[in-house]
Amino acid sequence: MTTTMRSVSMVLAAVSLATMASLQASSQQQQPQVQIPQPGVPQIMTLEGKFVRVAYNNEAYAIIGYQIANRTVGDDWIMLDVGLTLMERTPDYRLKREAISLDTPDTTLPLPSIEEYRENEAKLQGLQNRLKVQRDSIDYFPPWTHGVNRLGFFADLGSRAMPWNEAEVTNSRACMGQLYFHIPGGTKHGQYWLNVKFAQSVLRVPFRLFTNDEEKKLGKNYGNIKKQVDNAFKQAAKKK
Numbered sequence: 191m192t193t194t195m196r197s198v199s200m201v202l203a204a205v206s207l208a209t210m211a212s213l214q215a216s217s218q219q220q221q222p223q224v225q226i227p228q229p230g231v232p233q234i235m236t237l238e239g240k241f242v243r244v245a246y247n248n249e250a251y252a253i254i255g256y257q258i259a260n261r262t263v264g265d266d267w268i269m270l271d272v273g274l275t276l277m278e279r280t281p282d283y284r285l286k287r288e289a290i291s292l293d294t295p296d297t298t299l300p301l302p303s304i305e306e307y308r309e310n311e312a313k314l315q316g317l318q319n320r321l322k323v324q325r326d327s328i329d330y331f332p333p334w335t336h337g338v339n340r341l342g343f344f345a346d347l348g349s350r351a352m353p354w355n356e357a358e359v360t361n362s363r364a365c366m367g368q369l370y371f372h373i374p375g376g377t378k379h380g381q382y383w384l385n386v387k388f389a390q391s392v393l394r395v396p397f398r399l400f401t402n403d404e405e406k407k408l409g410k411n412y413g414n415i416k417k418q419v420d421n422a423f424k425q426a427a428k429k430k
Contacts, residue, residue, distance in 0.1 A: 239415030241326045245395040246422075250283075250359070250388045251275050255326040256397050258317055263399055264376045267310060268292070269317040270369045270384060273328045275335045276361035281389075285365075286356045287343055289387040292371045293394075295380035299371050304353040307344050307370060314370060321368070330419040331364050341367030359388075379404075 241257035255271035262268075276283060290301040307314070339360070344367075345353040359365045369384070377399060384395040400408065 239326070239418075240412045242328060242330075242415045243395050243397045244330070244415065244419060245393055246277070247391055247393060249277055249280055249391045250386070250393050251277065251332060252384070252386055252393050252395050253328045253330060254384055254395050254397060255328045256399075257324050257326050258320045259377065259397075260399050260405075261320065261324060262317065262377070263379060265317075266373050266376045267314060267317065268371050268373055268377050269314070269321070270371075271321065271325065271328055271366075272341060272369050272384070273331065273364050273366040274341065274357075274359050274386065275331055275364050276359055276388075277332070278334050278361055280361050282358060282360045283389050284356050285359050285386070285388070290343075290369065291385045293383035293385060294373060295378060295382070298385075299373065301343060302370060302372050304344065304355075306372065307353075308346075310372070311346055317370075318368075328366070329364075330416050332419075332423045334361060335364050337363040339363050339365045341365045341369070344368065344370060 241260060242253065242255050244251070244253045246252065251274070253273045259268045259270060274285070287301050287303075292299045292301075339358065340351070341357050342351060342354045343357065345351045357365055357367075379399045379401045381396065381398050384397070386393045386395070398404075
Protein backbone atom coordinates (compact mmCIF):
# COMPACT_ATOMS: atom_id res chain seq x y z
CA MET A 191 0.00 0.00 0.00
CA THR A 192 2.81 2.38 0.89
CA THR A 193 4.61 1.57 -2.37
CA THR A 194 1.42 2.17 -4.37
CA MET A 195 0.77 5.53 -2.68
CA ARG A 196 4.38 6.58 -3.27
CA SER A 197 4.04 5.67 -6.97
CA VAL A 198 0.80 7.65 -7.28
CA SER A 199 2.44 10.66 -5.60
CA MET A 200 5.36 10.51 -7.99
CA VAL A 201 3.03 10.35 -10.99
CA LEU A 202 0.98 13.32 -9.70
CA ALA A 203 4.15 15.33 -9.08
CA ALA A 204 5.39 14.59 -12.59
CA VAL A 205 2.01 15.60 -14.09
CA SER A 206 2.03 18.79 -12.01
CA LEU A 207 5.53 19.75 -13.17
CA ALA A 208 4.63 19.00 -16.78
CA THR A 209 1.50 21.13 -16.47
CA MET A 210 3.46 24.05 -14.97
CA ALA A 211 6.06 23.82 -17.74
CA SER A 212 3.31 23.75 -20.33
CA LEU A 213 1.62 26.82 -18.80
CA GLN A 214 4.95 28.71 -18.69
CA ALA A 215 5.66 27.86 -22.31
CA SER A 216 2.14 28.90 -23.30
CA SER A 217 2.55 32.19 -21.41
CA GLN A 218 5.82 32.90 -23.18
CA GLN A 219 4.26 32.12 -26.54
CA GLN A 220 1.31 34.46 -25.82
CA GLN A 221 3.56 37.36 -24.72
CA PRO A 222 3.34 39.89 -27.58
CA GLN A 223 6.65 40.47 -29.29
CA VAL A 224 7.68 43.72 -30.96
CA GLN A 225 9.37 42.84 -34.24
CA ILE A 226 11.61 45.53 -35.73
CA PRO A 227 11.09 45.48 -39.53
CA GLN A 228 14.09 45.13 -41.81
CA PRO A 229 14.92 48.38 -43.67
CA GLY A 230 16.52 46.76 -46.72
CA VAL A 231 19.42 49.26 -46.54
CA PRO A 232 22.55 49.32 -44.33
CA GLN A 233 21.62 50.79 -40.94
CA ILE A 234 23.27 50.42 -37.55
CA MET A 235 20.15 50.34 -35.45
CA THR A 236 16.48 51.19 -35.09
CA LEU A 237 15.26 52.40 -31.69
CA GLU A 238 11.60 52.35 -30.76
CA GLY A 239 9.32 54.09 -28.26
CA LYS A 240 5.54 53.76 -28.40
CA PHE A 241 5.04 56.57 -30.92
CA VAL A 242 8.69 57.55 -31.49
CA ARG A 243 11.14 55.93 -33.88
CA VAL A 244 14.87 56.42 -34.44
CA ALA A 245 17.04 55.10 -37.25
CA TYR A 246 20.70 55.85 -37.93
CA ASN A 247 23.71 54.71 -39.90
CA ASN A 248 27.33 55.83 -40.31
CA GLU A 249 26.23 59.03 -42.02
CA ALA A 250 23.01 60.33 -40.49
CA TYR A 251 20.45 60.09 -37.70
CA ALA A 252 16.66 60.55 -37.90
CA ILE A 253 13.95 60.57 -35.24
CA ILE A 254 10.18 60.83 -35.78
CA GLY A 255 7.10 61.22 -33.58
CA TYR A 256 3.87 59.98 -35.10
CA GLN A 257 1.14 59.81 -32.46
CA ILE A 258 -1.01 62.27 -34.46
CA ALA A 259 -0.80 59.99 -37.50
CA ASN A 260 -2.01 57.06 -35.41
CA ARG A 261 -4.91 59.13 -34.01
CA THR A 262 -6.08 60.26 -37.45
CA VAL A 263 -6.18 56.99 -39.40
CA GLY A 264 -8.50 57.48 -42.37
CA ASP A 265 -7.47 61.08 -43.06
CA ASP A 266 -6.01 61.78 -46.50
CA TRP A 267 -3.03 63.68 -45.02
CA ILE A 268 -0.42 62.41 -42.57
CA MET A 269 1.84 64.58 -40.42
CA LEU A 270 5.15 63.45 -38.92
CA ASP A 271 7.22 65.32 -36.33
CA VAL A 272 10.80 64.91 -37.58
CA GLY A 273 14.36 65.58 -36.38
CA LEU A 274 17.53 65.01 -38.41
CA THR A 275 21.25 65.36 -37.79
CA LEU A 276 24.53 64.00 -39.14
CA MET A 277 27.08 61.76 -37.50
CA GLU A 278 30.34 63.22 -36.22
CA ARG A 279 32.82 64.41 -38.87
CA THR A 280 30.19 64.10 -41.61
CA PRO A 281 30.23 67.14 -43.94
CA ASP A 282 27.18 69.44 -43.95
CA TYR A 283 24.45 68.39 -46.36
CA ARG A 284 21.74 70.26 -48.24
CA LEU A 285 18.64 68.06 -48.04
CA LYS A 286 16.32 68.69 -50.98
CA ARG A 287 12.55 68.14 -51.10
CA GLU A 288 12.85 65.32 -53.63
CA ALA A 289 15.18 63.40 -51.27
CA ILE A 290 12.25 62.65 -48.91
CA SER A 291 9.50 60.11 -49.52
CA LEU A 292 7.04 57.93 -47.63
CA ASP A 293 6.35 54.23 -48.14
CA THR A 294 2.75 53.34 -47.23
CA PRO A 295 1.32 49.79 -47.17
CA ASP A 296 0.29 50.39 -50.82
CA THR A 297 2.75 52.73 -52.53
CA THR A 298 5.60 55.26 -52.29
CA LEU A 299 4.71 58.97 -52.08
CA PRO A 300 6.85 62.07 -52.64
CA LEU A 301 6.98 65.04 -50.28
CA PRO A 302 4.28 67.43 -51.59
CA SER A 303 5.06 70.83 -53.06
CA ILE A 304 4.40 73.98 -51.05
CA GLU A 305 1.56 74.77 -53.51
CA GLU A 306 -0.19 71.48 -52.77
CA TYR A 307 0.32 72.03 -49.05
CA ARG A 308 -1.23 75.51 -49.18
CA GLU A 309 -4.21 74.30 -51.20
CA ASN A 310 -5.01 72.03 -48.24
CA GLU A 311 -3.87 74.39 -45.48
CA ALA A 312 -7.28 74.66 -43.79
CA LYS A 313 -7.51 70.88 -43.53
CA LEU A 314 -3.98 70.62 -42.12
CA GLN A 315 -4.69 73.13 -39.35
CA GLY A 316 -6.51 70.34 -37.50
CA LEU A 317 -3.35 68.20 -37.45
CA GLN A 318 -1.29 71.15 -36.22
CA ASN A 319 -3.79 71.84 -33.42
CA ARG A 320 -3.61 68.20 -32.36
CA LEU A 321 0.18 68.43 -32.17
CA LYS A 322 -0.14 71.04 -29.44
CA VAL A 323 -1.82 68.53 -27.09
CA GLN A 324 -0.68 65.09 -28.32
CA ARG A 325 3.02 65.61 -28.93
CA ASP A 326 5.68 63.06 -27.98
CA SER A 327 9.11 64.60 -27.43
CA ILE A 328 11.61 63.86 -30.19
CA ASP A 329 14.35 65.99 -28.65
CA TYR A 330 16.77 63.05 -28.33
CA PHE A 331 19.96 63.33 -30.36
CA PRO A 332 23.59 62.14 -30.22
CA PRO A 333 25.78 64.01 -27.70
CA TRP A 334 27.63 66.05 -30.34
CA THR A 335 24.39 67.76 -31.44
CA HIS A 336 23.49 71.10 -29.82
CA GLY A 337 20.90 73.64 -30.90
CA VAL A 338 18.13 73.44 -33.51
CA ASN A 339 17.68 74.52 -37.13
CA ARG A 340 14.25 74.66 -38.75
CA LEU A 341 13.22 71.88 -41.13
CA GLY A 342 11.30 74.33 -43.26
CA PHE A 343 9.79 72.53 -46.24
CA PHE A 344 6.35 73.86 -45.27
CA ALA A 345 4.99 77.16 -43.91
CA ASP A 346 1.45 78.50 -43.66
CA LEU A 347 0.45 81.39 -45.88
CA GLY A 348 0.09 83.78 -42.93
CA SER A 349 3.34 82.72 -41.26
CA ARG A 350 6.41 84.97 -41.08
CA ALA A 351 8.54 81.92 -41.87
CA MET A 352 9.17 81.15 -45.53
CA PRO A 353 8.95 77.63 -46.98
CA TRP A 354 12.14 76.23 -48.48
CA ASN A 355 12.83 73.53 -51.04
CA GLU A 356 15.96 72.46 -49.17
CA ALA A 357 17.23 72.32 -45.59
CA GLU A 358 20.79 72.41 -44.28
CA VAL A 359 21.58 69.39 -42.11
CA THR A 360 24.74 69.49 -39.97
CA ASN A 361 26.30 67.34 -37.26
CA SER A 362 26.35 70.17 -34.70
CA ARG A 363 22.64 71.05 -34.73
CA ALA A 364 19.35 69.20 -35.00
CA CYS A 365 17.11 70.05 -37.95
CA MET A 366 13.50 69.80 -36.71
CA GLY A 367 10.02 70.37 -38.10
CA GLN A 368 6.89 68.71 -39.47
CA LEU A 369 6.57 66.78 -42.72
CA TYR A 370 3.24 66.22 -44.47
CA PHE A 371 2.22 63.67 -47.09
CA HIS A 372 -0.99 63.41 -49.07
CA ILE A 373 -2.41 59.87 -48.90
CA PRO A 374 -5.02 59.27 -51.65
CA GLY A 375 -7.88 57.28 -50.14
CA GLY A 376 -6.71 58.00 -46.58
CA THR A 377 -4.23 56.42 -44.20
CA LYS A 378 -4.81 52.90 -42.92
CA HIS A 379 -3.29 50.62 -40.32
CA GLY A 380 -0.04 48.92 -41.22
CA GLN A 381 3.69 49.41 -41.80
CA TYR A 382 5.11 52.73 -43.09
CA TRP A 383 8.65 53.98 -43.79
CA LEU A 384 9.97 57.54 -43.92
CA ASN A 385 12.83 57.57 -46.46
CA VAL A 386 15.52 60.26 -46.34
CA LYS A 387 18.27 60.27 -48.98
CA PHE A 388 21.56 61.74 -47.76
CA ALA A 389 24.79 62.21 -49.73
CA GLN A 390 26.03 58.63 -49.34
CA SER A 391 23.07 56.63 -48.07
CA VAL A 392 19.33 56.33 -47.62
CA LEU A 393 17.97 56.26 -44.08
CA ARG A 394 14.64 54.44 -43.64
CA VAL A 395 12.66 55.06 -40.44
CA PRO A 396 9.96 52.42 -39.82
CA PHE A 397 6.73 53.17 -38.01
CA ARG A 398 3.47 51.29 -37.71
CA LEU A 399 -0.05 52.72 -37.49
CA PHE A 400 -1.56 50.51 -34.80
CA THR A 401 -5.08 49.18 -34.56
CA ASN A 402 -6.61 49.68 -31.08
CA ASP A 403 -5.87 46.02 -30.34
CA GLU A 404 -2.22 46.30 -31.42
CA GLU A 405 -1.73 49.44 -29.37
CA LYS A 406 -3.08 47.74 -26.23
CA LYS A 407 -1.03 44.58 -26.71
CA LEU A 408 2.23 46.02 -28.00
CA GLY A 409 2.37 49.57 -26.65
CA LYS A 410 3.72 48.65 -23.21
CA ASN A 411 6.55 46.59 -24.73
CA TYR A 412 8.29 49.56 -26.33
CA GLY A 413 11.20 50.93 -24.34
CA ASN A 414 12.09 54.38 -23.06
CA ILE A 415 13.41 56.15 -26.14
CA LYS A 416 15.71 58.50 -24.16
CA LYS A 417 17.44 55.58 -22.45
CA GLN A 418 17.86 53.79 -25.78
CA VAL A 419 19.46 56.83 -27.42
CA ASP A 420 21.69 57.47 -24.38
CA ASN A 421 22.83 53.83 -24.36
CA ALA A 422 23.45 53.79 -28.12
CA PHE A 423 25.81 56.76 -27.89
CA LYS A 424 27.22 56.12 -24.43
CA GLN A 425 30.83 55.79 -25.59
CA ALA A 426 30.65 59.00 -27.61
CA ALA A 427 29.17 60.82 -24.62
CA LYS A 428 32.05 59.64 -22.38
CA LYS A 429 34.60 61.07 -24.81
CA LYS A 430 32.94 64.46 -24.43
